[in-house]
Amino acid sequence: MVRRRGWLALGLALLLAATLLSLAIGRVWLDPRVLLASAFAPEPSLAWLILSEVRAPRTVLALVSGATLGLAGAALQGLLRNPLAEPGLLGVSAGASLGAVLAIYFGFSTAFALATPVCGIAGAFVAAAITLTVGRGGTLTMILAGAAVSGVMGAGLSLALNLAPSPYAAYEITTWLLGSVADRDWQAILLAAPFIAVGWLCLLLTARDLDVLTLGEAQAESLGADLARTRLLALAGTAMAVGAATAVTGAIGFIGLLAPHLVRPFVGHQPSRVLLPAALFGAILLVLCDVASRFIPTALELKLGVLTSLAGTPFFFWLVLRLRRTSP
Amino acid sequence: MKRPGVPAIVAAISAGLLVFAWSGLAQAPRAPQPPPGKPQRIFSANLCSDLLLLMLVPKERIASITHLAREPVAVLMPGADEGVRINHGTAEELIRDRPDLILASAWSTPVMRRLAAKVGAPVAEIDSANSFADIRRITRQVGALVGEPARADALVAHMDRTLAELERTRPSRSIEVVAWSSGTAAPGAGTLTDEIMRRAGASNLATRLPAAGYSSFGLEELLAARPAAILRGEDRFGRPSLRDAASEHPVIREAFRGRRLTYPESLYTCGLPQSADAVRDLRAALAKVPPGDLPW
Secondary structure (H helix, E strand, O other), X not given: OHHHHHHHHHHHHHHHHHHHHHHHOOOOOOOHHHHHHHHHOOOOOHHHHHHHHHHHHHHHHHHHHHHHHHHHHHHHHHHHOOOOOOOOOOOHHHHHHHHHHHHHHOOHHHHOOOHHXXXXXXXXXXXXXXXXXXOOOOHHHHHHHHHHHHXXXXXXHHHHXXXXXXXXXXXXXXXXXXXXXXXXXXXXXXXXXXXXXXXXXXXXXXXXXXXHHOOOHHHHHHOOOOHHHHHHHHHHHHHHHHHHHHHHHOOOOOHHHHHHHHHHHHHOOOHHHHHHHHHHHHHHHHHHHHHHHHHXXXXXXXXXXXXXXXXXXXXXXXXXXXXXXXXX | OOOOOHHHHHHHHHHHHHHHHHHHXXXXXXXXXXXXXXXXXXXXXXXXXXXXXXHHOXXXXXXXXXXXXXXXXHHHOXXXXXXXXXXXXXHHHXXXXXXXXXXXXXXXXXXXXXXXXXXXXXXXXXXXXXXXXXXXXXXXXXXXXXXXXXXXXXXXXXXXXXXXXXXXXXXXXXXXXXXXXXXXXXXXXXXHHHHHHHHHOEEEHHHHOOOOOEEOOOHHHHHXXXXXXXXXXXXXXXXXXXXXHHHOOHHHHHHOOOOEEEEEXXXXXXXXXXXXHHHHHHHHHHHOOOOOOOOO
């Protein structure tokens, strides 16, 4: 117990450090003392404008979507008892991106602001539903179904952006495929926040049943777990939270896979205990990746997905190698 | 030894003729000569020459213009392209239109140029304008190519009168502006946009940036650079995209209230005689920018 508290404290300290780093570092260097002073004197000055309208929304968005991806990844891995389950690999992120792209580029969101998160959620829901229905029956089928859904959603995304009336749409394809939290405003975040909160709640409500599910589906049902309800909660929670977050950020890969695996050695393999720490580490990872994307000097800012993939792929390899060692 | 029969001789002769005809065909388009008189079926594969063409020649002599021209034409000279065929710069359209003059951009692919040689029409490469001197040169060049040098001279003269007038009335106050659309690219030194800004009585912030030509910078850098006004290429397409969402970021709206101007993008990217009017419009818009430093 004491050991777990220690890890939790370390996690929170890391989160705080990452957040402060994200607020302090940007393309424009501002003296931290000036930033700090401006934070307590909210009047229009360069430091205050940058802090409150550029860096703060960006940091909050990275925290929230990182936590969402970590939480959803942990819940899906628990539900499917599959170490590779993750919103990105199951096609949910791509589906959400497609929904958001349809809403933004074809003018629904200018007519009706809520259209972006709602379409993102719808896209995520459709993608998750297809993958979970088609892919039931084992790790391999699930991954194959996820790859198929990801492929078709990605193709739909490219098609939608190519057909979009705006000539800039094709340039912005990288944002939707690789994800970015740069230059978003508070309004977009506040619009998505209620959906994300409800999604989190749904995912957290699955905790108890996820634990029972480790014994197998039949055993879980005999112990009184309502599997249909658990599946629905996980599906709806993932669609709501990941859908709404992805509608703002675009598809961000690997965080949902990485975070649960990273925390498992420290908190144990009980799925319910992984949920919150995975959310915490998802947030830390994404904020740190975003800080790095600003820190690395390139002519055009790096996209988030570039860094999460660079960090995530070696881990993926490690996972594959470990699976090869442990599986017969 | 058997003598060759009549059919063999006929075959040999016709083969020879075929080779001769083929070599003739292959040689003919190698050096395309501009047909005498004014070209009657002009094919434009370049947005900027589309617009010039519509001003210089009657519609009957235009074979087709690019599909990109529709919206700029609707802004600059409404209705001028009515009934003019459009092309997408493809080989099929070149064959369809059988042009006697092709106006292409410097970026036209070599394949397109080879095809043009096959249909036997001369290809003229039209540069893009980076200054008013370029506009003068290009307008006269296109005028000469299409056989309307007098019209071209008149357009250039009109532009020069406007520019001279603007030079006389140049305001004493010079303010710093930037053409910024969500960090994609800010036109810097050596671009037409830069000269338009200078002639309107403003200095271009992007010339201070390290990268020459076009450079990109984000929201934070824009705020830190503190330009007196932000110019935004008025999206002639006016369709929603992420780029627009960033240009409309609340911090930009708040921090640069009353200092956000729009400009007609085609007059800045395509050098046209009307670009002089763009200078005048920009100067009028700049006069309305509140004087003094930014309030924050």
